[in-house]
Amino acid sequence: MESSLELTTSLTGTYPPLRTRIFKIIVIGDSGVGKTCLTYRFCAGKFPDKTEATIGVDFREKVIEIDGEKIKVQLWDTAGQERFRKSMVQHYYRNVHAVVFVYDVTNATSFRSLPAWIEECRQHSLGQEVPRILVGNKCDLRHGLQVGTEVAQKFADSHSMPLFETSAKNPDDNDHVEAIFMTVAHKLKSQKPLMLSQVPGDGGVLPLRKSEDEDEKSWSCGC
Numbered sequence: 097m098e099s100s101l102e103l104t105t106s107l108t109g110t111y112p113p114l115r116t117r118i119f120k121i122i123v124i125g126d127s128g129v130g131k132t133c134l135t136y137r138f139c140a141g142k143f144p145d146k147t148e149a150t151i152g153v154d155f156r157e158k159v160i161e162i163d164g165e166k167i168k169v170q171l172w173d174t175a176g177q178e179r180f181r182k183s184m185v186q187h188y189y190r191n192v193h194a195v196v197f198v199y200d201v202t203n204a205t206s207f208r209s210l211p212a213w214i215e216e217c218r219q220h221s222l223g224q225e226v227p228r229i230l231v232g233n234k235c236d237l238r239h240g241l242q243v244g245t246e247v248a249q250k251f252a253d254s255h256s257m258p259l260f261e262t263s264a265k266n267p268d269d270n271d272h273v274e275a276i277f278m279t280v281a282h283k284l285k286s287q288k289p290l291m292l293s294q295v296p297g298d299g300g301v302l303p304l305r306k307s308e309d310e311d312e313k314s315w316s317c318g319c
């Protein structure tokens with residue numbers, strides 16, 4: 097780590113090294129639960145005018161500041177539909193720092209699918225140390241509720257995940273989408289995950305610690 101920081105310093109002259117930690121958070125769950133809307137809400141600050149089924153994966157990034165440090169949160173909005181996932185699945189699970197499982201509170205099937213998503217995560221050798229959270233979306237649709245808080249909380253507890261119930265559309269009366277992702281970022285920051293450095297003028301991002309393959313082995317979730 098030291099030598100990598102020195103490298104950055106030498107490239108930037110006498111100024112302190114400019115480094116940005118990047119957290120990769122994957123968002124997974126059935127098609128239509130609102131993964132795109134949630135990630136868009138966090139990164140763009142609003143509900144999207146319209147969405148289409150995600151093909152493969154979409155990336156959204158937001159730079160946030162925690163305790164004076166600028167951190168780049170990179171959200172991987174993955175396709176819920178199997179036919180749009182196939183070719184991309186291996187890429188989702190590389191260098192993951194946190195996993196957000198999403199279900200739709202008005203769709204019991206999406207809740208029943210969660211064990212399969214957790215299993216897919218486990219099959220990709222993601223280890224215990226990666227934080228995971230469970231998000232019940234579309235809480236604004238109160239009349240259509242199919243998954244109550246109690247049953248969701250039980251499920252979350254049994255998988256050692258915090259539960260957040262929210263609405264990407266109208267987050268006023270529940271957990272705020274922003275607050276949910278900020279909670280994850282705070283947790284990651286304190287865990288000092290993979291550090292990446294951005295060299296000014298270069299535009300590139302240098303992995304400072306390990307090769308991708310090494311990271312693939314060591315950064316894993318405990319699904």
Ligand SMILES: Nc1nc2c(ncn2[C@@H]2O[C@H](COP(=O)(O)OP(=O)(O)OP(=O)(O)O)[C@@H](O)[C@H]2O)c(=O)[nH]1
Pocket residue numbers: 125126127128129130131132133134147148149150151174175176177233234235236237262263264265266
């Ligand atoms: N009422 C309500 N509708 C929502 C909310 N979030 C998403 N939707 C709607 O749900 C539909 C699906 O949203 P997406 O964000 O595209 O779902 P997705 O999980 O990304 O779907 P895939 O890309 O197919 O995996 C869209 O019509 C959204 O407008 C919400 O919080 N409340």
